[in-house]
Amino acid sequence: MIGSNLSSAIAMKTQPILTLEHVGKTYANGTVALQDFNLAVEPNTITSLVGPSGCGKSTVLRIISELGDLSTGRMTWRSGNDHKLAYVFQEAALMPWATVMDNIRLPLKLAKVPKRQALGLVSEAIAQVGLQGFERVYPRELSGGMKMRVSIARALVTRPNVLLMDEPFGALDEMTRGKLNQDLLQLQHQRNLTILFVTHSIYEAVYLAHRVVVMASKPGRVVADIAIDSPHPRDPDYRTSAQFNRYCREVSHSLSDAMGESLALAL
């Protein structure tokens, strides 16, 4: 039993859940958002996409979620296509007229899940993000961090195995951000989630991820792909470790190299 679990885990490690090959995206106005973008996502890992504004990080998530289409190249899911996606946006994007509970229930309502079953899933999601006691509260009464928790619970309620997060904690203060990072690591392990995490913050990218993909803009492309080989999930002490600092420096260097390069091109 344990052996078979282990071997399947190893098998999954070798087979990416999602592969993007030579993906390009050109918008109608001629802007090249992505050029020859390649990415293979390992299941049950967190992959951070980090880069300057306009480097196409969000475009990657839009293509994966099929909110946007790709102009060239190919996107393939692991055979069987058993993935179930959820998306967490930059802003919490809650319905102001609905309570916390109704907001989280929305995806189930849209999928016409029977009420009893839906309420069970909702309370499970609420418990997982620590929102117990706030079920009947309206979004306006919540802080930014709490709103983001509702947004994450709404994403989790359909029990996805792939979570796309587009700068979800960008607008939060440092303390809240740290707490949510911690909780996200826990969730990823509890639920065996594959997470693609777009962020501006180098520290956040390194702290969360198994792997950091550094991108550059004009056109959007990958300039570095750095594996973060530290034990996972991590605790806050990791933030002060030498290893963490080394990885941050590495990511930072490849970012500034990329920026310098694009500057040189512009000149």
Add this chain to the structure above:
Amino acid sequence: MLSTTLEQPTATPKWVKSLLSPDVLAPIIVGLVLLTAWELAVRITNTPPYLLPGPILILQTLAKDWPTLIPSWFVTMKIAFTALVAATVSGLFVAILFAQSKWIERSFFPYAVLLQTTPIVAVAPLIIIWLKNNTFAALVVCAWIVAFFPIVSNTVLGLNSTDPSLVNLFKLNKANRWQTLWYLRLPTSLPYFLAGLRISGGLALIGAVVAEFVAGTGGAQSGLAYQILIAGYNLQIPRMFAALLLITVSGIAIFAALSALSNVLLKNWHSSAMKHEN
């Protein structure tokens, strides 16, 4: 026990406090000052009542002519209310239709504007001729024309003001057109619709009065506008003012009622209905 019974009378009830707030008190004082000035001016200059009656005389006339004025008030209110309900139902329907596709909106919106820009006084005679067998319906149609557009234009704006991230969320969850309408677009448009409704409430009353003026119908079905016309012919100027006062007060009451409705519906979530503390 004793202390509570003793304290009871000294505590000011909440409603008294709210009546004593500057928001209520200030306009009341201004109103009283203006009315007193009016009354004094009329008395000092000895203005005859057929030119300008004073407020006291107007109130006396209102009380005296109550039996004639109230049935007319009821007729006018019935026209305005029916027109408002019709405008709400048809306005919502048309707005939802417009919001289904940019093409429908593009093609038909200019014609909705046409209803708004056509002077009601100019078309009322036509409508009254067309519906000559049913004056009530003719008057309702006139009032409806005036009340229809604010509801349509506001609701369309609301239906198109959805949060782009929420639209994406609905798309990702494979929501169909009706789910998106019911769970996202209609709730988003509610504050806009209610703002339109408040405007239309007053307009329906004005539309009803204007249409009555044009129709000039007498008999049992005569509204307040007819009373104003007749009072004018007979130089019963105080009665004219009394009828005018009834119309104005009714307009204010409609606006207040619709504002209250708006506050009740939006109190939990929309900033327009929330108390802000800084």
